[in-house]
Amino acid sequence: MQINKPYSESCDQNKEPILEVIQPLFKDIKSALEVGSGTGQHAVYFAEKMPHLMWQTSDQQPYHDGINRWLADAKLPNTPAPIALNVSSDSWPKQNYDAVFSANAVHIMAWENVVDFFENAPKLLSSGGLFILYGPFNYHQQYTSESNARFDVWLKQRDPQSAIRDFEALDKLANNAGMKIKEDYALPANNRILVWEKL
Numbered sequence: 215m216q217i218n219k220p221y222s223e224s225c226d227q228n229k230e231p232i233l234e235v236i237q238p239l240f241k242d243i244k245s246a247l248e249v250g251s252g253t254g255q256h257a258v259y260f261a262e263k264m265p266h267l268m269w270q271t272s273d274q275q276p277y278h279d280g281i282n283r284w285l286a287d288a289k290l291p292n293t294p295a296p297i298a299l300n301v302s303s304d305s306w307p308k309q310n311y312d313a314v315f316s317a318n319a320v321h322i323m324a325w326e327n328v329v330d331f332f333e334n335a336p337k338l339l340s341s342g343g344l345f346i347l348y349g350p351f352n353y354h355q356q357y358t359s360e361s362n363a364r365f366d367v368w369l370k371q372r373d374p375q376s377a378i379r380d381f382e383a384l385d386k387l388a389n390n391a392g393m394k395i396k397e398d399y400a401l402p403a404n405n406r407i408l409v410w411e412k413l
């Protein structure tokens with residue numbers, strides 16, 4: 215039976231380039247927590263391509279129906295049911311993960327949520343654990359492209375608390391939480407993958 219699922223065009227376009235970067239990084243890990251799983255499309259794609267690890271989805275409750283539909287359709291053995299998680303809440307899982315991954319979320323959430331995200335996520339990582347963000351980022355408060363500048367205007371019109379985040383500000387939060395930048399990859403459409411390692 216065909217299950218009716220939410221669909222994101224951008225997820226479909228960026229899932230392969232993201233996988234190319236994270237697959238080698240996740241070669242030896244056993245578990246990843248995804249924050250802000252959205253539709254659930256990334257989860258199903260990454261979990262199928264990396265069957266050696268458990269891919270734990272999470273998001274705010276309204277997203278769970280869609281995520282569950284993608285998981286139910288894919289029937290993968292390594293995608294447990296989503297966790298209800300707002301990064302600023304105390305509903306963070308009590309267990310450890312080898313990596314925390316999040317795509318296109320830190321420019322959506324308010325800055326105070328970003329601060330909480332960077333404070334809480336590393337608590338789930340052991341030394342050597344990875345904290346990975348995908349999305350558009352600024353450097354020294356400069357856009358990396360005209361299209362990102364336009365996107366930022368659109369974001370702020372939609373929600374004044376949203377904004378493309380500055381790498382240096384995120385890196386400061388990461389350092390305060392005991393993490394060090396490990397890699398910064400350029401991805402298509404002026405996006406990046408930032409990888410921090412827990413010390």
Ligand SMILES: C[S@@+](CC[C@H](N)C(=O)[O-])C[C@H]1O[C@@H](n2cnc3c(N)ncnc32)[C@H](O)[C@@H]1O
Nearest residue numbers: 250251252274299300301317318319322323327
């Ligand atoms: C643009 S969507 C990205 C979804 C998906 N990761 C993707 O790449 O298509 C932003 C996501 O951030 C999540 N988000 C926003 N604020 C959040 C918060 N305070 N805590 C947890 N997730 C949050 C939203 O629920 C949503 O799933």
